[in-house]
Amino acid sequence: MTGRLLDLPPTGANVVAVPASLDVTRTRTLEELSTEARDIADEAGHMRSVEALRAEDWGDLHHRAFKVQLNIQTVKNAKRAPVELLGELADLGFEWREIARMLGVSVPALRRWRQGEPPTGEHRRDIAQLVAFTRILAEDHMVADIASWMEVPISTDAPVTAIDLYVGGHALSILELASEHAAPDAILDRVEPGWRERFRSDFEVFVASDGQTATRLRTKGGQ
Amino acid sequence: MTLAAYESVDDLYLARGALVNGNRPWFTGDVFQNVVVPGVQDTGMVIVIAHPCAMRRGATLADRLLVAAVRPSEPIAASAWIDGFYDRMPLPELENASHFVAWLDDLGKAARSDLLATQRLACLSEFGINMLQQRLTFHLTRHEVPTFQLQAAFAHTHIEADLLEEWTDDLTNVGLTVEQAAERFEDFLRGGEPSLRGRLLNVEMRSSVRQACRLEVKRLLTCLRMS
Numbered sequence: 394m395t396g397r398l399l400d401l402p403p404t405g406a407n408v409v410a411v412p413a414s415l416d417v418t419r420t421r422t423l424e425e426l427s428t429e430a431r432d433i434a435d436e437a438g439h440m441r442s443v444e445a446l447r448a449e450d451w452g453d454l455h456h457r458a459f460k461v462q463l464n465i466q467t468v469k470n471a472k473r474a475p476v477e478l479l480g481e482l483a484d485l486g487f488e489w490r491e492i493a494r495m496l497g498v499s500v501p502a503l504r505r506w507r508q509g510e511p512p513t514g515e516h517r518r519d520i521a522q523l524v525a526f527t528r529i530l531a532e533d534h535m536v537a538d539i540a541s542w543m544e545v546p547i548s549t550d551a552p553v554t555a556i557d558l559y560v561g562g563h564a565l566s567i568l569e570l571a572s573e574h575a576a577p578d579a580i581l582d583r584v585e586p587g588w589r590e591r592f593r594s595d596f597e598v599f600v601a602s603d604g605q606t607a608t609r610l611r612t613k614g615g616q
Numbered sequence: 617m618t619l620a621a622y623e624s625v626d627d628l629y630l631a632r633g634a635l636v637n638g639n640r641p642w643f644t645g646d647v648f649q650n651v652v653v654p655g656v657q658d659t660g661m662v663i664v665i666a667h668p669c670a671m672r673r674g675a676t677l678a679d680r681l682l683v684a685a686v687r688p689s690e691p692i693a694a695s696a697w698i699d700g701f702y703d704r705m706p707l708p709e710l711e712n713a714s715h716f717v718a719w720l721d722d723l724g725k726a727a728r729s730d731l732l733a734t735q736r737l738a739c740l741s742e743f744g745i746n747m748l749q750q751r752l753t754f755h756l757t758r759h760e761v762p763t764f765q766l767q768a769a770f771a772h773t774h775i776e777a778d779l780l781e782e783w784t785d786d787l788t789n790v791g792l793t794v795e796q797a798a799e800r801f802e803d804f805l806r807g808g809e810p811s812l813r814g815r816l817l818n819v820e821m822r823s824s825v826r827q828a829c830r831l832e833v834k835r836l837l838t839c840l841r842m843s
Contacts, residue, residue, distance in 0.1 A: 483830060486823025490630075490742070490778055499626070501635040504785075540823035552764045594762050598769040605669045606769045606817065608761060 452574070456565050459529070463564075466525030467518065475512050478524045479503075485527060486540035495523055495559050526564060534571040543567075548577040551592040553585060619754060620747045620763045621697045625709050628744035632710065636736050639784040639794060642677060643777050644668055645740030645748055647710065648731050653683060653724035661686035661737070662726055663705070663718040665752060668773040675795075675802040677728050684752075685722035689715045702755050705748050710738055718748070720755045742767065742774050772816040776805070779829050786833045790840045804832055 421429075470478060482492050493503040496519050506512050512520065527543075530536045543555035547570060555567045563584050569575035581588045594611075601607045622628050631637065644664055651662045662683035664671075671678055686707060692715070697706055705718040740748060746763040749770075753761050780801050787797040805813045812828060815821040 484827070486827045488775060488778060488822075488826060489782065490774075499631070499635070501631050501637070504637065538823060540826075541820055544823060545819050552768060592762075592764060594765050596761060596765045598765070600817070603669075606772070608765055608769045 455572075455574070456568070459565065459568050462529060462533075463522065463525055466529060467522040470521035470524050471518055473521070475506055475517050475520050476509060478520050479507055481524055482527070486538070488544075491544070491556050492523070495556060496520060497560075523559075526559070526567075530567070530571050534568070536571050548581060550578075551581055551585070551588050553581060553588070553592075558584060618698050619702075619760065620743075620750055621694050622706070622743070622747070623694065628706070628708070628741060628747070630739040630741045630744075632738040636739055637781060637785070638736075639788060640739060640781040641777050641784075641798070642671065642681075642731070642736075643739065643745075643774075644671070645745040646736055647686060647707065647738040647740075648683075648726075648734050649737055650734045651683065651726050651730050653685060653722075653726050656685050656722045656724040661716065663707070663740075663748070665718075665720075665723070665748065667749075668770070668777070675798040679728050680725040681728065681731065682723065683726045684718045684720055685724075686710075686716050686718045689717040691715050692717075697751075702751065705751050707738075720752050742771075745774070746770075771819070772822070775816055775822055775826075776813065779805075779826065783829060783833055787836060787840070790837055792840070800836070801829075804829070 479492070483489070489503060489507075490500055493500045496503065496516065498516065506516075506520075511517075527539045530542075531539045536542050543559070546552050546554050547558075555570065558564070558567050558570075558580070561584060563580075566575065566580045566584060570577065570580060585591070596608045597611045598606055598608055631640075642664065644667060646664045647661060648664075649661045650659050651657075652659055653662060663686050664681055665684050666678070666682040671681060684705070689704075689707075691708070692701065692706060694706075694708075701717075703720050705720060707716040707718060710716045743763070746766045749766050750761055750763050753759055780798065783801045784794055784797040787800070788794060792800070805811065808815070812825050815825050
């Protein structure tokens with residue numbers, strides 16, 4: 394069985410660069426065309442893999458650079474008094490309960506530090522790192538109102554926030570979000586497998602006639 | 617049927633025993649001891665199940681609060697609460713290593729004066745309160761509401777309680793009583809158009825409300841120290 398890939402010889406404006414391996418000046422068999430197409434697909438696939446590896450390399454380099462930057466800022470911050478660093482987080486508008494969560498301590502423990510009791514060395518570093526992290530996001534990634542940004546769910550389809558990501562040890566995912574190198578759904582797929590099912594709900598929040606919020610079954614059509 | 621369950625006991629509590637901050641406003645999920653509940657118990661432990669919106673008129677606590685009886689219990693595995701014990705709320709290690717449960721059938725109203733005269737033993741965490749509300753709703757109506765949906769609906773009430781606690785901590789340090797601090801907080805939160813309290817409903821505006829409250833506390837502290 395024979396056939397033609399191109400019906401017209403390339404002329405004038407429709408001339409395009411054709412890979413040397415594709416001979417379009419003669420009629421070839423479908424088997425030949427199939428082989429050539431497979432070779433090109435293989436080559437394209439190889440090039441995509443190379444590019445993906447390059448992208449991964451860049452991503453990895455980006456992450457490593459961020460970690461170095463975070464470490465340097467953390468060391469600088471760690472020289473400051475913990476109560477001063479906590480005050481800086483409060484001034485940004487973070488909630489104490491969320492700060493405690495991000496530092497992995499109880500609210501009463503955090504209250505004692507706010508009142509001047511010194512945290513242990515490990516916790517002192519954690520506080521310095523959290524301040525460094527928020528500063529890098531705000532200054533290098535132009536995240537305005539960092540406390541609000543970290544408090545708002547990253548997707549309309551799940552109640553997961555950047556604060557939750559930080560608590561879960563996914564600071565690099567927050568960096569990817571802030572630098573727009575990853576979509577929220579892709580990050581949720583990675584850090585919260587099954588999130589679509591887990592956070593699917595037939596309920597919605599509404600403001601009742603007394604001015605207070607309440608929940609109710611979602612009406613048909615979603616609104 | 618998959619009601620929420622806790623992974624660690626600490627997930628359930630904001631504070632227990634001596635770590636409970638006396639300046640924290642009373643809230644859903646607070647546990648008290650030696651409380652009379654007419655028709656339920658002559659005295660004993662209770663947990664507040666009244667919704668935060670129904671507990672106060674402005675800065676003033678309601679005269680009587682809806683509570684559930686709390687009694688000792690055998691240990692029950694955390695995973696067992698997912699699909700069982702629907703008439704109870706777990707309160708493991710409430711006092712030292714002792715386990716308790718709140719009985720969601722034994723409900724009644726406790727007098728504010730009784731609660732004021734006694735000691736607060738524990739405050740549930742945000743997760744613990746959502747779990748309590750989920751279990752209460754399911755027990756009374758056989759209707760399962762996801763805890764994350766309760767969180768979305770009522771997060772602003774938790775944030776307001778946190779802000780009032782912080783506000784009271786700071787202002788009582790310079791001589792105001794808890795009641796005076798609460799009244800000033802109420803006035804401040806009502807201010808603005810929309811009000812600061814109204815802005816707490818919007819997740820994007822919450823950090824700015826916290827900033828406003830903290831600035832106001834600094835201003836008040838300066839004024840009170842000068843006077």
